[in-house]
Amino acid sequence: MYKYLLCWKYLRGRYIALASVVSVMLGVATLIVVNAVMAGFATKMRSRLHGFLSDIVVMSYDRNGFANADEVTARIREIGGDDIEATAGTMETYAILRFYVGGSEVTKEVKLIGVKPEERAKTGDFAEFLFDENDRPAPASFEVSEELRKKTSPAAGVLGENMDDDILNQALRKQALDDVPPRGAILGYAMATARDPEKHRDEYLAPRGTKVMLVFARASKRPEPATDEFTVVSFFKSGMSEYDSSIVFVPLERLQFMLGMGDGEGRGAVNQIHIKLKPGSKADLNVLARKIQRGLERLRPLYFKVATWEEMQGPLLAAVSIEQDILNMLLFFIIAVAGFGILAIFSMIVVEKTRDIGVLKALGASTTGVGGIFLGYGLALGIVGAGTGLAGGLLFVRYINKIEDGLSALTGQRVFNPDIYYFSEIPTRVEPWTVAWVFCGALLIAVLASVWPAIRAARLRPVEALRYE
Amino acid sequence: MNNQYNVRIDALETDSTAPRGKRSMTAHLSARGLAKSYRKGKTEVPVLKGVDLEVERGELVAVMGASGSGKSTLLHVLGLLDSPDRGAVDLDGGRIDDLGDRKRDALRNQTFGFIFQFYHLLPELSALDNVLMPLLIRHGPVGYLAARRTYRRRAEALLDRVGLSGRRTHKPAELSGGEMQRAAVARALVGEPEIVLADEPTGNLDAANGRAILELLRDLNRERELTMMLVTHDSQIASRADRVVRLVEGRIEEFSAAPEGSDFAASRL
Structure with missing residues (x-):
């Protein structure tokens, strides 16, 4: 029971540790936003490519x-x-x-x-x-249309209802045909x-x-x-x-x-x-x-070449998917960096808490129990960081166009230039599995980062810990 | 609440009609040829060089000795905070120093109560939670939550007993040294241990507070038939013990029964 109590107390009392999860939070939020926007673009692009090409195309060489x-x-x-x-x-x-x-x-x-x-x-x-x-x-x-013809060609306009086949009309008709x-x-x-x-x-x-x-x-x-x-x-x-x-x-x-x-x-x-x-x-x-x-x-x-629409746009679709994968990988490094932040801060906390760990062991806490405090603490920090990041990311995605408007108004420059994409709005698409993966990945990193400090804490011998001043 | 203690005190009074200091067949806690040395860089510093000691149930033993004579180490080895290099620790005649981690953890939690010179309360927790810590460690969430009312009442009664009724929700930082040590005493007792090991419990307190803590320990020792070992520098404090043990250069040099007149109970009269 003491593990949960101490995790909770540490979580509430140590703002420095909460600072370390800000990077987890930012990483998770960024990953969610980037994935949603990229998936939105990809989906929109696919639907347009698909729409243009039908399902299967038979071509001749x-x-x-x-x-x-x-x-x-x-x-x-x-x-x-x-x-x-x-x-x-x-x-x-x-x-x-x-x-x-x-x-x-x-x-x-x-x-x-x-x-x-x-x-x-x-x-x-x-x-x-x-x-x-x-x-x-x-x-x-x-x-x-007749309307377009009359609007565009003066000759067609003059022709009007008068359909007599005199020389003038013939000339006008010829002129109109030439114009339009x-x-x-x-x-x-x-x-x-x-x-x-x-x-x-x-x-x-x-x-x-x-x-x-x-x-x-x-x-x-x-x-x-x-x-x-x-x-x-x-x-x-x-x-x-x-x-x-x-x-x-x-x-x-x-x-x-x-x-x-x-x-x-x-x-x-x-x-x-x-x-x-x-x-x-x-x-x-x-x-x-x-x-x-x-x-x-x-x-x-x-003589014939048959291709599906996906095959015809293969390189483009593959490029988009590779882009997304690489971006995901790079962004995950942000969370990994956050993991090292947790590692560093946790190591400090273990040093700072050495005597408390000694006391806990003197009172009968087991090695696994003390390790569990820090693993649980890491998990709790991960949940807080990834959770707030998740909520923040999803909110950002939800209001991304309003945010873009705000940023554009603030900087006086369109952040998202619709000239390039022809989208009046930034397309987004939240894929539940991606979100779940990002969340679990961040939790895993937070827990992994606390493993080493937790082992160190658990291995402290009570006497040495108590003697530590 | 008080009534409950009165009953127990009465029971103990009856029990204590038997003369103190009389050895029973097996000691409550005993050390046999304990040796322990520390490594400082490359040199080995022997601290305990074969300590033999027997402590009877309900006895209050003071351990004295110069700095570095191994008092604290002896206490740590006896309380399973440290392992001896040689020798053995027996509890009720059964060896306990070579038990597995789980059993040692359980003994520390249930059989021993520790009191430290620097109180060692957990700074994040209130006085009450600090006192509850041994019970929190003993029980999982389900077991603890099922009995939490009983445990809270027990902890609150102990805080009342040590005179901290109004300080339950205070954090250690908001308590004075004497108050922190009182809370530490309550923590040592909440798990209802048989043996209390106190490492210079008054060493960091002024004379008045030190005396008060000692009075408290002495009273508790009688009320509950607790076996107590008290490491101290202060011979005046030691003189109130049932027996004084002197450690000189890693060996027990001298046993002395405390003079009858200086017994704390007597001196209070």
Whole structure:
């Protein structure tokens, strides 16, 4: 019983020892906050990557793709069976984007993706990421609306209801068509805007209605350039800056036609097929991907490459996970340092308490009992430190955005710059197991740090301890 | 409370009609050829060089001797705080110095009560908790909590007995030297030991307080038929013992029964 009484009294009476657990507390709190934020980022990033890529992607090694997309899709559906919710063929190629801002030319290299919007919307998060200039959701369509045409082109505005086929109207119509090409394009948000560093606001360089020109290589034995013009109809804002700064969506049929790989009416080559599984499907993605790979191998050997979305983003996901592991390791050293603090302070306390230990032994306390006092003391300090750290860390995570606002107001500078991440808020995710591990690890370190002083205390011979002045 | 003690005192008075100093067949506590030396650097310093001593049940023995003569060491070895290099310690005729740690711990806790020159109270605990410490050590949480009322009452009664009724919640730092030693006496007795070993219990107190502590010990010795060994420098104090033992250069030099007239009980009259 005396062990508990003394642990309790020591815990309450010795502020120096409590000081040593402040580092345990800070370490635990830091670990929890960092893990929550990193897990939040990783989760958000994964969901965005996943949303962009659907579940499984069938690609052809040949960039010019395959014309028998219907046959391939049929084979995929045959293999996947009931697990497959939707498929979407796409054509991906590289291009140069050109448009004018106030008379000066803007040029960017882009990834040009030809899609059928209604198909694409079924295989992944596509429609969810489309916005107009005012951040209102835009329809998943390439259609250039009459309203947009009239707003943008003076000629189209003049045309109005007067549909007489006289020379003037013909000229106006031609002018309107020239101003606003009838084919829509969806531009990556980061490409269409520029950040105003002073107002902290994105200004549109290419608002809706802007005419953009795309230059790309035709599919032929000797690639030759082709150009096409599109009207910006909406913006793609996924939150992954890699995508938002490089992707342009155009209608699949038009792209196939311009590349010389289709008839412009929906029959043509694609070089990717996105596969979306039914929600709640229990099929293992990797197993299914290998199965599809084998099935397609029979259709055309060494031509198709099947990958899950995780495999396609493998290096990025692995990098994030490694980052988190390394950070955890480094931060755990903080707690280990705190452990040495406890060790030092405990050794001092043992020296200071030498005579009391002698007294306890003279009164009949056993060796293990005296050791138990200090082990228990270490455990108690660990619980206090890790407990307050846990509570503090979780509170910090809970109010992290308010804290960030406060810090930003205080320093006059955004601590968390949403320009980089496109997150209006810092994403967090508290994983109970991580928290449990951190807590137990900290306790373990506190107890380990008190083992040596406890053994020293326990081994003190009562006479020597009593003689100690 | 007082009544309880009166009864016990009466019982002891009857018992003490038998003449003191008469040896029974087996001594309560005895030393046989105790030797103990300490190492100071490379040289060995012998402290006890073969001590033979027998203490009867209920006897108050004063151990005297010059500084460094081994008084404290003898007390520590007898009380199992230290082990002898040679020789043996017997309790009621059975050897106890070679027992295992557990049994030695238990004997220190239950059979012996220690009183030190510098009181050695635990600074974090109140006087009452300090007094309770041997019982806290003896019992686990369950056993202690089950009987805590009884134990508290016992400790409080002892604090009353040593005159610290109003000081139960005071920390050692808030007590005077005399008060701390009274609390230490209560602590030595709370476990109801058979033998009390006191190492210069008055050595750090002024004359008046020292006398008071000695009176207290003498009274307790009679009330409870406690066997007591008292290490002291002060021959006046020693003269109130039943018997004085002098340690000279690690050996018992001299036994002397205390003169009848200087017996404390008699001198009080």
